[in-house]
Amino acid sequence: MSSPYTVRWGILATGWIAETFTKDLLTNPASRDVHDVRHEVFAVSSSSSKDRAAEFIKKVDAPSSTKAYGSYHELVADPDIDIIYVATPHSHHFQNAMLALDAGKNVLCEKSLTVTAAQTRKLIETARSKNLFFMEAVWTRYFPLSIKVRELITSGAIGNVYRTIADLSVGRDAPEGKIDFPDENRMVNADLAGGALLDLGIYALTWVFQSLYHTQPEAEKEAPNVLAAINKYHTGADETTSIILQFPKHKSHGIALTSLRVASEPDNKDTAGASIRIQGGRGEIQVIGPAYRPHQLRVITKESDGKAEVIDFAIPKDKERDWGHGMFWEADEAARCLRDGQKESKTLPWSESIVIMEVMDETLKQGGVTYPELISTDVFDPQSPLNTGKR
Numbered sequence: 511m512s513s514p515y516t517v518r519w520g521i522l523a524t525g526w527i528a529e530t531f532t533k534d535l536l537t538n539p540a541s542r543d544v545h546d547v548r549h550e551v552f553a554v555s556s557s558s559s560k561d562r563a564a565e566f567i568k569k570v571d572a573p574s575s576t577k578a579y580g581s582y583h584e585l586v587a588d589p590d591i592d593i594i595y596v597a598t599p600h601s602h603h604f605q606n607a608m609l610a611l612d613a614g615k616n617v618l619c620e621k622s623l624t625v626t627a628a629q630t631r632k633l634i635e636t637a638r639s640k641n642l643f644f645m646e647a648v649w650t651r652y653f654p655l656s657i658k659v660r661e662l663i664t665s666g667a668i669g670n671v672y673r674t675i676a677d678l679s680v681g682r683d684a685p686e687g688k689i690d691f692p693d694e695n696r697m698v699n700a701d702l703a704g705g706a707l708l709d710l711g712i713y714a715l716t717w718v719f720q721s722l723y724h725t726q727p728e729a730e731k732e733a734p735n736v737l738a739a740i741n742k743y744h745t746g747a748d749e750t751t752s753i754i755l756q757f758p759k760h761k762s763h764g765i766a767l768t769s770l771r772v773a774s775e776p777d778n779k780d781t782a783g784a785s786i787r788i789q790g791g792r793g794e795i796q797v798i799g800p801a802y803r804p805h806q807l808r809v810i811t812k813e814s815d816g817k818a819e820v821i822d823f824a825i826p827k828d829k830e831r832d833w834g835h836g837m838f839w840e841a842d843e844a845a846r847c848l849r850d851g852q853k854e855s856k857t858l859p860w861s862e863s864i865v866i867m868e869v870m871d872e873t874l875k876q877g878g879v880t881y882p883e884l885i886s887t888d889v890f891d892p893q894s895p896l897n898t899g900k901r
């Protein structure tokens with residue numbers, strides 16, 4: 511057997527998801543039965559300080575040879591890095607991803623990809639013109655569970671799919687009209703592109719798009735009509751957002767729901783039932799667990815006499831590290847694309863990221879949510895405070 515293709519990662523930012531993703535990179539691929547690619551955490555950068563990057567390297571138990579940088583500029587200039595993982599708040603994604611692409615680096619960028627569709631289009635134009643790989647890090651798409659759902663749909667297991675209802679809501683209602691996040695927190699802070707839609711609604715939309723758009727033959731893919739309702743929080747960010755997406759040619763509807771007030775899973779014990787229901791003419795697929803990290807499918811068809819076929823999908827753990835979150839599958843996808851010279855992932859092509867961002871743009875427009883110019887401009891500025899870390 512040939513040796514696995516190795517990818518050297520540069521981690522841009524040192525927050526919560528950077529830590530989770532990097533720990534996944536450090537797991538042994540064999541623990542998820544992957545043998546063709548492997549990952550090296552080559553360098554980590556923090557806009558706060560070099561010490562913070564060094565602490566991060568220790569915390570995730572990366573090799574002591576991992577480089578620590580005290581700025582994003584230094585990271586993207588490192589000639590030995592194959593790909594940059596952008597793990598800053600959404601407000602920063604456009605400038606940070608542009609910084610990396612401009613330096614000639616491939617990029618995996620956290621969700622939501624950008625604040626506006628124009629920013630997404632600019633990033634994709636840049637990646638295309640520089641012949642670089644670029645991918646939105648919606649990790650759920652790469653789960654074996656998601657692959658199975660797409661197979662079930664395309665094989666006709668539930669007939670023609672006419673409707674998908676998808677909810678990701680986290681239930682952080684607090685007394686006196688408050689939401690249980692400090693106003694400065696990225697979840698509700700408009701300066702950091704906070705709000706339910708960009709942070710959580712992207713997953714509800716992911717399920718609508720996986721089931722009603724992605725599974726269509728290329729020539730038949732259509733951008734949906736959008737009807738949205740938004741309740742705004744006092745910070746200006748959206749706290750509850752509901753979207754109806756109509757795909758007219760296919761006579762299908764997607765209902766994407768998200769809220770910081772109510773919870774899709776009030777007790778995290780699956781008692782609320784499916785947070786995603788994909789409904790076809792001959793049956794439905796129910797997806798159990800949070801929309802970003804589901805763990806079970808229930809397939810109910812007209813022929814099954816009301817009995818669900820239950821399929822469980824455990825997230826494999828590396829026993830030596832006692833870790834496995836599920837983000838490694840998207841990293842494996844990025845690695846295979848780099849190995850094969852593909853500039854975009856077939857599982858989440860650039861065109862689809864653009865249509866999804868356009869739906870989010872339209873939703874925010876209908877709800878009257880706007881974000882500051884600094885974070886919504888599509889003009890790249892290497893010296894933007896979003897790139898230099900000046901806060």
Ligand SMILES: NC(=O)C1=CN([C@@H]2O[C@H](COP(=O)(O)OP(=O)(O)OC[C@H]3O[C@@H](n4cnc5c(N)ncnc54)[C@H](OP(=O)(O)O)[C@@H]3O)[C@@H](O)[C@H]2O)C=CC1
Pocket residue numbers: 522523524525526527528555556557558559562597598599600602620621622647649696702708709802899901
């Ligand atoms: N895929 C998934 O499951 C998840 C994805 N996410 C996405 O990841 C991104 C980051 O989220 P998360 O890790 O929770 O956020 P954190 O606040 O925990 O971390 C963000 C990091 O970005 C850097 N940063 C740079 N400028 C700022 C600023 N002005 N304010 C705050 N941080 C700044 C900091 O790193 P430094 O100081 O080192 O530069 C900070 O640690 C978001 O886009 C979010 O949507 C989040 C959670 C789960």
Ligand SMILES: O=C1OC[C@@H](O)[C@H](O)[C@H]1O
Pocket residue numbers: 709710802
């Ligand atoms: O991407 C995410 O998934 C998990 C959520 O808890 C988090 O807020 C969000 O950013």
